[in-house]
Amino acid sequence: MEPSEFRRHGHALVDWIAEYLSGTEKYPVLPRVSPGDVRNALPSSAPERGESFDAIFADVERVLVPALTHWNHPGFMAYFASSASAPGVLAEFLAAALNQQAMLWRTSPASTELEEVALGWLRDLMGLPEAFEGVIYDTASISSLHALAAAREASVPGVRNEGLAGRGDLPGLCVYCSEHAHSSIDKAVILLGLGHGALRHVPADDRFRMRVDALREAIAKDRAANLIPVAVVATAGTTSTTSVDPIRDIADVCRREGIWLHVDAAYAGVTAIMPEHRIHFDGWEDADSIVVNPHKWLFTPMDLSAFYCRRMDVVRQAFSLVPEYLRTAEGSRGVRNLMDTGIQLGRRFRSLKLWMVLRHFGADGVRAVLAEHIRLAHLFSTWVDADSEFERLAPVPFSVVCFRARPRAMVNASAAELDAFNEQLLDAVNASGEVFLSHTRLNGVVALRVAIGHLNTAERHVARAWQLLREHTDQLLSSRC
Amino acid sequence: MEPSEFRRHGHALVDWIAEYLSGTEKYPVLPRVSPGDVRNALPSSAPERGESFDAIFADVERVLVPALTHWNHPGFMAYFASSASAPGVLAEFLAAALNQQAMLWRTSPASTELEEVALGWLRDLMGLPEAFEGVIYDTASISSLHALAAAREASVPGVRNEGLAGRGDLPGLCVYCSEHAHSSIDKAVILLGLGHGALRHVPADDRFRMRVDALREAIAKDRAANLIPVAVVATAGTTSTTSVDPIRDIADVCRREGIWLHVDAAYAGVTAIMPEHRIHFDGWEDADSIVVNPHKWLFTPMDLSAFYCRRMDVVRQAFSLVPEYLRTAEGSRGVRNLMDTGIQLGRRFRSLKLWMVLRHFGADGVRAVLAEHIRLAHLFSTWVDADSEFERLAPVPFSVVCFRARPRAMVNASAAELDAFNEQLLDAVNASGEVFLSHTRLNGVVALRVAIGHLNTAERHVARAWQLLREHTDQLLSSRC
16 A cells, blocks of 8 residues: 555544444444454455455445444443553554564563553552562453462472373362452463362352351362362452452462462453552552453453562573574663563554553543543432442442432332343333443342443433433333233 | 545655655665664654654654554565565555454454455465365464464363363463464464463474474373373474474374364465465465465565454354443344454454455466566576575475574584674675674574565576675675684
């Protein structure tokens, strides 16, 4: 593409994106397409001859846009939101053009060192000590995988070279997390060859926090069976309810027992930027590793997961491997090469967007947005609490409210009928296209989730979500009569 | 950021990038900075108040640009090149703004189905049968990790739940690759808990191809020792020399032995788009899995690795795990959810750039660029062969030439002296800023590598590389007198 053509298409795209970012509300959050619609609207083979960018972009608008789930819609309140903020989007544009591959310092000094700078800024903002060295991975799944790989490395002598199989001397290995921990922990344990059965889902208390007495018991039981406890994963902000495990007490257990402590703070960790919220994270400074995801609640587009580790030497011990074709003079002089702290050799320039976002918003700006989201969640929570047709199902430590409809007219309904009613309610509300809520299951019952976290979500969007929930509850009830 | 501001900064960035993409030659390929320069030029903490985009971008130009290694420079001939083509860069810009997270079909029908479409196009272009289902990961490291995880799943009953440790019944597990396989295979074997010692680096022949007789022997020896062969990794385009293992013969061994065959074609696989080059890949259609990296030689910016698998059900068996909060009606109706085929839950909209690149260039356009790169490598190779001061150290099946200086004046030099001379030559040539070459070690001696692969690399750049090599050889020799 000639520079003049790039300019023309680039400028048109800037205008399109400016319109998109500020106008997502004109789209339904959830697209109205059926499986196969996109596939069937496109040719089944690549063109033999090149096509114009205009023709390609026409298909973006014709086929892809109607099939987007609008993560940038202010009514996106499902799962955890992710915001493509303007500085984050511009940073990704620039990063794609610069196309850095920071496997070695030499292959991108800028990306290697900016990663250190940006992660240092974030670490300091969250009040974590300098002993935590940081590295950026793509997702929390990969961050937690590295945490557990390092824990395995630290507790199983010779595992790097000898592995786990066929070693008669080696007992089984165990990992502990709460029953509300994220599925990425399960997948990491499976991948590492520990076996899913080696993951102890420790029961939670009535506020969905890991029970430390049950953790102690589980460890004692495993030790008595001659198994080796390898790691405990404490979650600060579980996926269903954003509950926070008692990190301080868990850290005490881990220290006494000599077990690696990993804190999964992928969603909630950024709130430690607000001193008044740091209480939730009390004790995480004693963890061996922590994951925090700026692509969740820190306005950077997918993907960017920040992994902090007090013992990065163990990560290096597990993964550093320098073939001849990647040896450099700098490497032998002690310069940090990012390929040494990870399974992925290829690494794109992710730090750029984190650095630009932190500078664009400033610490104060970040705090203001997070505080507003938390305020909105608490506001929504008061509406639920004040309405006798609804009940709240979990505390609200951050910006997620779990609740369900429990209409008086259904006072004699079975548990299954109430679940079905709430599922219908969720589908009806989501079908409006104005909001997108998700669900979970708490103590066996279907719970609806309102998760505030998009940069553009304001009080009117939350109020509209509540209005839709109320209206559709009434409609569903009247259709039952 | 207001839409008007986004437009202003976006338009300025488009112009900057247009200038950058067409003008990388004005920069030295390798930056002239020292470790710490970037870190020391930036504040040690995040700003309390937000800053203007102009201020941020001024630091990009002041601090970051001088510290970039220019992967987009046509003189980048190190490792394997990666091209940020214009359609690829525009696609990444759009993908960042759309911010899709395709863990579930529901969370992005567009991204889920476009991935299937784009990977189908690429598969068909490479002449692979439809039985290969595709999925996009970030890097070949992750693709090969999934291949070996699936191989482990297929050969160790109960491994998902029971793992590998503490199982007295379970013998050791082995993986086979050539001594020239990529380090990502080593890392995957370590991560999976097989142990680095379980990886057999099968000796290569004099053309750096895995010796099938040695493979057969290694398998027989391991079986005799009651070990379980889990997988063979054949490489089509090794990192040092781009040699191609004899895939057809290896596939025969794997079929007879019931062993998973993974083909690492990360760099060279795309050349199968040219029917006249498909001979290199003869037999890969019988593999269980294949990795091809469009972010290497198919003009898409970092990161995009295409993983093809005949037995994706085994990948799903290893990794599918659907917690309540991710259950959807579509999932239960058999719609494909991409989170089921991978360790990473979060997935950005990578297929967009592959689809746009294939449409922009067309199959014909891709073939023309690849053919030209191969022509340039062969041309360079003839210069080396014709010069009595140089020797070629490996065949040139694709676009990489391995060679070294072996001046007549050094006919009595020791092996170490020749290595040192070539290292000095490499440093001198790279210090020019006009080209960036890398090195490897072949049969114990230092080899220089010229790897052609950037979209903008033309004959004059390759000629200049050769001229620099010649000139610096003469200079180094005269300074020795």
